[in-house]
Structures are given as C-alpha cells and as structure tokens.
Amino acid sequence: MPSWWIYPVLLSFLISLVLCDAGRALGRKWGYIDEPRVSRKKQKGGVSTLGGVAIFIAVSISLIGVLLFSDALTMGTMINFHFVGYLLGGLVLVVGGLVDDKFSLRARYSILFPLAAALIAASFGIGVSKITNPLGGFFEVGELISFAVTFAWLLGMTYVTKLLDGLDGLASGVSSIAGLMMGFLALSVAFYQPDAALLSFLIVAAFLGFLVWNWSPASIYHGEAGSTFVGYSIGILAVIGGGKFATALLVVAIPLFDILFVLWDRYRCGVPLFAGDRRHLHFRLRDLGLSVRSIVLIYYAVALIFGLSSLIFESWQKLIVLGLLFIGMLAAIYYIQKCQKKN
Numbered sequence: 142m143p144s145w146w147i148y149p150v151l152l153s154f155l156i157s158l159v160l161c162d163a164g165r166a167l168g169r170k171w172g173y174i175d176e177p178r179v180s181r182k183k184q185k186g187g188v189s190t191l192g193g194v195a196i197f198i199a200v201s202i203s204l205i206g207v208l209l210f211s212d213a214l215t216m217g218t219m220i221n222f223h224f225v226g227y228l229l230g231g232l233v234l235v236v237g238g239l240v241d242d243k244f245s246l247r248a249r250y251s252i253l254f255p256l257a258a259a260l261i262a263a264s265f266g267i268g269v270s271k272i273t274n275p276l277g278g279f280f281e282v283g284e285l286i287s288f289a290v291t292f293a294w295l296l297g298m299t300y301v302t303k304l305l306d307g308l309d310g311l312a313s314g315v316s317s318i319a320g321l322m323m324g325f326l327a328l329s330v331a332f333y334q335p336d337a338a339l340l341s342f343l344i345v346a347a348f349l350g351f352l353v354w355n356w357s358p359a360s361i362y363h364g365e366a367g368s369t370f371v372g373y374s375i376g377i378l379a380v381i382g383g384g385k386f387a388t389a390l391l392v393v394a395i396p397l398f399d400i401l402f403v404l405w406d407r408y409r410c411g412v413p414l415f416a417g418d419r420r421h422l423h424f425r426l427r428d429l430g431l432s433v434r435s436i437v438l439i440y441y442a443v444a445l446i447f448g449l450s451s452l453i454f455e456s457w458q459k460l461i462v463l464g465l466l467f468i469g470m471l472a473a474i475y476y477i478q479k480c481q482k483k484n
Contacts (some may be wrong), residue, residue, distance in 0.1 A: 142328060143213075146339055150346045150448075153203035157350025160195035165354065167191060167360045174241055175362050188359060190242050192351050193367020197235045199347035200374070201228055211451070217336040218379055226265020227377050230258035231370050238366025255303075259295035262373075263288050267380055294386065295376040298393075302372030303365075305396040308423050309357035310437050313348050315444045316371045319383070319392035320345035322448035323378050323385050329452065337381055344374050357433045368403055387459040388451040392444045394463060395422070398470045425477050 168174050168189020175188045204224060207214055215221060237254025240246065268287035282290065306312035324341030327334040348371065354361045364370065379389040390397065399422045406420055407413065419428065426436045450462055 142335070142338070145214075146342065149203045149207050149339075150342045152206065153199050153343045153346035154350045156202055157195050157199035157347040158353055159350075160198055161354045161361050163349050164191035164195050165189045168361070173239070173364065183473055189361045189374055190364030191361045191366075192355060192361045192371050193238055193365070194235055196347045196351050196363075197231055197368055197370055199350060200231070200344055203343045203347070204340070206226070206344070213339055214336050217334055218307055219336055219340075220266075223267050223381065226262045226267055227374075229265070230261040230295075232375060233258045233261060234369045234373055235366040236367060238364055241365040251365070255296055255299045255373070258369075259292045259299065262377065263291040267291060267377065287348055291380055292444065294380065295373060298372045298376030298379075298389070299369045301393050301397055301400065302375070303368045304400050304421065305367040305393075305423075306363055306371075307421060308427070308433050308437055309359035310352060310355050310433075311423060311440060311482055312363065312368060312371055313352045313355050314437060314441050315393060315396065315433075316375050317345050317348045317352065318441065318444045318448050319375050319389055320348065320378060322392055322451055323375075323388055324451055326385060326388055337378070340381065341378050344378065357437065381385065387463075388448070390463060391447040391451045391459060391466075394447060394466050395440065395443055395470065398467055399423075402470070402474055422477070425474075429480055430478065 166189070168191045169187070170193075173190045175190050204214070208221060208224060216223070219304070233254055237251065237257075239250045241254075268291040269282060270285075270287065302312045302316055305315065320341045324338045324345065326332060327338035327341060351361070351363075351367070355363070375389055375393070379385045402422075403420045419425070423436050426439075427433065447462065447466065451459060454462060
C-alpha cells in the first residue's frame with residue numbers, strides 16, 4: 142500500500158469531521174433537526190440531520206482530488222465514467238434525503254430517490270461481468286443480467302443501512318467495518334485491486350469522521366441523505382471490487398436478516414410492511430434494558446468477526462457461515478421474544 146494514500150484518506154476524514162461539526166449548528170439554523178414524533182423513536186430531539194451531506198461532500202472532494210492528481214483509482218477496471226455515475230447517484234440520494242427530512246415524504250415517494258440512484262449507477266457502467274461460483278470458478282453474466290443484478294443489489298444495500306440507522310453510531314460503524322473488510326480483501330494476494338482498496342479507505346474515512354460526532358450520545362445524525370448514501374456506497378464497493386457480495390453480506394448479515402424477519406412478522410400480523418415500529422432487533426434489545434453503546438458494540442463485534450471470516454474462508458465456506466448466522470439469528474430473536482413476553 143503506497144504511503145501517500147494516507148493524505149487523501151486523512152483529508153476525507155478531516156473534511157467529514159469538520160463539516161459534521163459545522164452541520165450540528167447549521168441543522169438547527171436551517172430546520173434540519175430530528176424531532177421524534179412516533180413511539181419507536183427514543184433518541185433525543187433537536188439533533189441535526191445533516192451528517193449525510195457532510196459525508197457525501199467529504200467523499201466527493203477526496204475522490205475527485207485523487208482522480209485529478211493521480212491514476213491510482215483508474216489503474217484497473219474502473220474508469221472516470223464509473224465515478225461520475227457513483228457521485229451522481231449519491232447526489233440524488235442526498236437531495237432526496239434533504240427533501241424527505243424537510244417534508245416527511247411518504248414511502249411511495251421517498252423510494253423514488255434510491256431507485257433513481259441505483260438506476261444511474263448501473264447506467265454508468267457500474268456492474269459485474271462475473272459472479273463467483275461457490276463450488277469453484279465463475280459465472281459469466283451478460284450486460285442485461287449485470288444491469289439487473291447491480292440495480293437490485295444497490296437498492297437492497299441502500300435500504301439495509303436506512304433501516305439499520307436506529308441507534309447512535311450503529312449504521313456508520315457497521316458500514317465502516319464493511320468498507321474496511323472490502324478494502325483489505327482488495328489488497329490481498331488473491332484479488333490485489335489497489336484501486337478498489339483506495340476507494341474503500343476514502344469512503345470509510347468519511348464514515349469515521351461522521352462517527353466521531355454520531356457516537357452515543359450523538360450530536361448529529363445521518364438524516365435520510367446519509368442513511369441511504371452509506372448503504373449505497375457499500376453496495377458500490379462490493380460491485381466495483383469485483384462482486385464482493387459475500388463479504389458485504391457477511392458484515393451486514395444481522396441487519397439484513399433482521400429486516401427479513403421484521404417484514405415477515407409484519408406480514409404475519411397484518412401490519413403494513415413498511416410501517417415504522419420497534420420490531421427491529423436493536424430496538425428489541427433496547428427495550429430489554431441494554432444500553433445503546435452495549436448494543437452497538439455487540440453489532441460491531443459480530444460484524445468484525447464475520448467480516449474477518451470473509452478474508453479467510455472460500456466462497457462456499459462463506460455460504461455456510463451465512464447459513465449458521467441465519468440460524469443463530471432465528472434462535473436469538475426467539476429468545477428475545479420470550480424475554481419480552483415475560484417482562
């Protein structure tokens with residue numbers, strides 16, 4: 142890893158750190174503050190929701206700076222056109238998030254922005270040419286399939302972090318771990334994609350600059366702009382890095398499985414699928430009396446353990462790990478539900 146990488150990575154971190162600090166006051170001045178209006182929210186009100194804007198600006202400036210003064214990001218399969226698509230999609234999410242935070246859009250309207258962002262990224266050539274076969278080798282995919290897979294993947298990852306963003310430091314920390322794992326994997330002998338690794342570290346640095354202020358008790362939140370842009374960025378890293386879907390899935394497996402269980406539970410109970418409530422695992426743990434920091438650290442630990450496993454195991458072994466984690470989640474949710482009924 143070249144020593145000069147530290148400068149753009151540090152720049153990304155510092156820009157995010159400074160802008161988030163400024164965003165704490167600007168959010169109150171401009172009316173972008175979190176005011177809990179429903180019972181599932183237990184965070185304190187009056188906190189700025191401009192964190193996502195700061196993250197996007199930090200990523201954009203550091204990324205464009207590297208592209209202008211170096212070919213480090215375009216020495217592999219990535220080209221400038223791909224980065225234009227990534228940033229345009231991110232801009233759509235940021236603008237859409239600001240509108241949503243201001244006017245509290247209905248789900249049928251707010252989903253238009255993640256749909257547009259995923260569509261833009263896929264249209265700008267961000268996609269996969271092959272998918273790893275768990276039994277060995279690769280599956281070659283055509284342009285149409287690549288477009289469909291990329292679009293669905295980015296949309297899914299965007300909503301994973303959006304729904305995960307329920308506790309201070311949770312979404313930003315887990316996403317940082319995911320980005321780091323993909324960065325380290327890109328530097329491994331098996332892949333060796335320094336361009337993808339540098340992109341990962343630039344993005345993670347911006348996440349960490351935000352996390353300084355978002356750690357419990359948070360003084361700034363992602364807002365809709367950040368909660369969607371963070372997941373979108375992790376999805377982009379997985380695609381650009383050569384289809385590292387298994388690595389991303391292992392790190393975000395708990396929130397992903399949690400979303401699936403919550404959707405099933407809502408369907409079973411006749412509740413609207415996208416209604417806000419406290420069925421998510423992190424809310425259930427909070428209701429059992431665990432502190433925000435304890436829950437977040439548990440998520441970090443699990444994400445780190447399974448993220449590190451992605452650096453060690455082969456593709457078919459990662460599927461087994463995902464299966465075991467799925468079974469573990471079922472057992473944990475069953476146990477927590479029993480504890481809630483007793484209380």
